[in-house]
Amino acid sequence: YLLPHPKKHKKSLEEAKPKKISFAKFGKMASEEEMIRETFYISHGTPMMTMDKSVPARSFLESWKEKVYLKKPKSILVISAHWETQVPTVNAINHSDLIYDFYGFPAPMYKLKYPAPGSPDLARRVQELLTGSGFQCELDKKRGLDHGSWVPLMFMYPEANIPVCQLSVQSHLDGEHHYKLGRALAPLKEEGVLIIGSGSSVHPSNNTPDSADGVAPWAAEFDNWLEDALTNGRYEDVNNYKTKAPHWKLAHPWPEHFYPLHVAMGASSENSKAELIHRSWEHGTLGYACYKFTST
Numbered sequence: 001y002l003l004p005h006p007k008k009h010k011k012s013l014e015e016a017k018p019k020k021i022s023f024a025k026f027g028k029m030a031s032e033e034e035m036i037r038e039t040f041y042i043s044h045g046t047p048m049m050t051m052d053k054s055v056p057a058r059s060f061l062e063s064w065k066e067k068v069y070l071k072k073p074k075s076i077l078v079i080s081a082h083w084e085t086q087v088p089t090v091n092a093i094n095h096s097d098l099i100y101d102f103y104g105f106p107a108p109m110y111k112l113k114y115p116a117p118g119s120p121d122l123a124r125r126v127q128e129l130l131t132g133s134g135f136q137c138e139l140d141k142k143r144g145l146d147h148g149s150w151v152p153l154m155f156m157y158p159e160a161n162i163p164v165c166q167l168s169v170q171s172h173l174d175g176e177h178h179y180k181l182g183r184a185l186a187p188l189k190e191e192g193v194l195i196i197g198s199g200s201s202v203h204p205s206n207n208t209p210d211s212a213d214g215v216a217p218w219a220a221e222f223d224n225w226l227e228d229a230l231t232n233g234r235y236e237d238v239n240n241y242k243t244k245a246p247h248w249k250l251a252h253p254w255p256e257h258f259y260p261l262h263v264a265m266g267a268s269s270e271n272s273k274a275e276l277i278h279r280s281w282e283h284g285t286l287g288y289a290c291y292k293f294t295s296t
Contacts, residue, residue: 026075026121026122026124026125026188026191026193027125027128027191028191029190029191030074030190030191030192033071034071034074034192035189035190035192036071036073036189036190036192036193036194036195037189037294037295038069038189038194038268038292038293038294038295039182039189039194039195039196039197039264039265039267039268039272039292039293040069040194040195040196040197040264040290040291040292040293041196041197041198041199041201041260041261041264041265041290041291041293042061042152042196042197042198042290043057043199043200043201043278043287043288043289043290044057044081044147044148044151044152044198044199044200045057045200045282045286045288046102046282046286047102047105047109047147047151048105048109049151049155050109050112050151050154051106051108051109055280055282056278056280056288057278057280057288057290058155060277060278060280060288060290061152061155061156062155062156064155064156064157065156065157068277068292069194072162073162073192073193073194074162074163074191074192074193075119075122075162075163075164075165075192075193075194076153076157076162076163076164076165076193076194076196077122077126077164077165077166077167077185077188077193077194077195077196078145078148078149078153078164078165078166078167078196078197078198079166079167079168079169079195079196079197079198079259079260079263079264080145080146080148080149080166080167080168080169080198080199080260081148081169081198081199081200081203081256081257081259081260082101082146082147082148082256083143083146083148083166083167083168083169084168084169084170084171084256085138085168085169085170086170086172087135087136087137087138087170088130088135088136088137088138088167088168088170088181089137089138089139089140089167089168090123090126090127090137090138090139090140090165090166090167090168091118091123091139091140091141091142091143091144091145091165091166092118092120092123092124092139092140092141092165093118093120093123093141093142093143093144094117094118094120095115095116095117095118096114096115096116096117096118096144096145096150096164097144097145098112098113098114098144098145098150099143099144099145099146099147100147101146101147102147112150112154114145114150114153114154114160115160116145116150116153116157116160116161116162116163116164117161117162117163117164118163118164118165119163119164119165120141122163122165122188122193123139123165124139125188125191126165126167126185126188127139129184129185129187129188130181130184130185132184133180133183133184135180135181135184143166145164145166146166148198148199149164149166149198152196152198167181167263169256169259169260169263170259171254171255171256171259174239175238175239175240175241175255175258175259175262176239176240176262178259178260178262178263178266179235179239179262179263179265179266180266181262181263181266182195182262182263182264182265182266182267182268183266183267185263185266185267186266186267186268186269188267189267189295195263195264195267196264197259197260197261197262197263197264197265198260199256199257199258199259199260199261200257200286200287200288201223201226201261201279201287201288201289201290202219202222202223202251202252202285202286202287202289203251203252203254203257203258203286203287204219204250204251204253204285204286205253205254208250208285209285210283210284210285211283211284211285212284213284214284215281215284215285216284216285218246218247218250218251219247219250219251219281219284219285219287221246221247222245222246222247222248222250222251223251223279223287223289225244225245225246226238226245226289227276227279227289229244229245230265230274230276230291231274231275231276233271233273233274235265235270238261238262238265239262241258251287261291264291264293265293267293268293268294268295269295269296271295271296272293272294272295272296273293273294273296274291274292274293275291275292275293275294276289276290276291277290277291277292278290
C-alpha cells in the first residue's frame with residue numbers, strides 16, 4: 001500500500017491546459033485582508049485517496065475551505081516530500097503538468113487532472129528569499145506538480161484557479177536545515193502566499209507489516225510525542241527528533257516525508273501556536289496527522 005521510496009519513482013507528464021488568471025506580485029506586502037498568519041503541514045497519504053471516498057483524510061481536505069482555512073490565498077507554495085534534490089529547488093512554470101509518480105494503481109488515476117497555473121514570479125521570489133538568507137536555490141523550468149501537491153490540492157482547492165509553486169526537500173540534510181528554510185520563507189505570508197508542507201506524520205518503510213489490531217503502539221507513541229512537542233512549542237525537539245523522539249527509525253526510516261513539517265514550522269514564527277487539526281490512520285501504521293501553525 002505504501003509508495004516506493006521517492007528516488008525510485010518513475011515520472012510521466014501530462015500537459016494541462018493553462019488557465020487565464022491574474023498573477024500576484026511578490027516582494028510587496030499584501031493588504032491586511034490578504035496577509036496570512038498560518039502555515040500548514042498536511043499528511044497526503046497514498047494517492048488511492050483520489051479513488052476511495054471513505055478515507056477520513058479525504059473528507060478533511062474536502063472541508064478545507066469551509067472549516068480549516070476560509071480565505072482564498074493569492075498563491076500557494078507546497079513543500080513536497082516527493083521532490084528530493086541536492087539543493088533547494090523551486091519549479092518556475094506557467095502552467096502545471098502533473099507527475100504521476102506512482103505505479104501499480106488503478107488506470108483512472110493516471111488520467112486525473114489538476115490544471116492549476118504555476119507562478120514563475122513566486123518561484124523567483126522564493127529564490128530571492130533563500131539566497132538572501134545564505135542558501136543556494138535553483139529554478140526548475142520544466143518540472144510540474146507531483147502527487148504530494150496535486151492530490152491534496154484537488155480536494156482543498158478543486159477549482160484549480162490558484163497559482164501553485166513547489167519546493168523540494170533535501171533528505172541528506174537535517175531538520176534544522178529545513179526549519180531555517182522555513183524561516184527564510186516567512187515573509188511570503190505577508191505577501192499573501194499560503195505555505196503548505198506535504199508529507200506524512202508517520203511514514204514507515206514498504207515492508208512494515210500492517211497492524212491488525214488498530215494503530216501500532218510504536219506509531220501511536222511517535223505520533224503522540226510529535227503532537228505534544230508541537231503543541232507545547234518544543235520546536236527544537238522536533239528539529240532534533242533523532243535524539244528526542246521514540247521509534248523515529250520506524251516512523252521515518254527516510255526523512256523526506258517529515259521535513260516538509262520543519263519548513264512549515266519554521267515559516268510560522270518562534271512564538272507561533274501549533275494545533276492538531278486532523279488525525280487518522282491507514283493500516284495502523286500510516287499517519288495522517290495535520291497541523292496548523294498560527295503566528296501570534
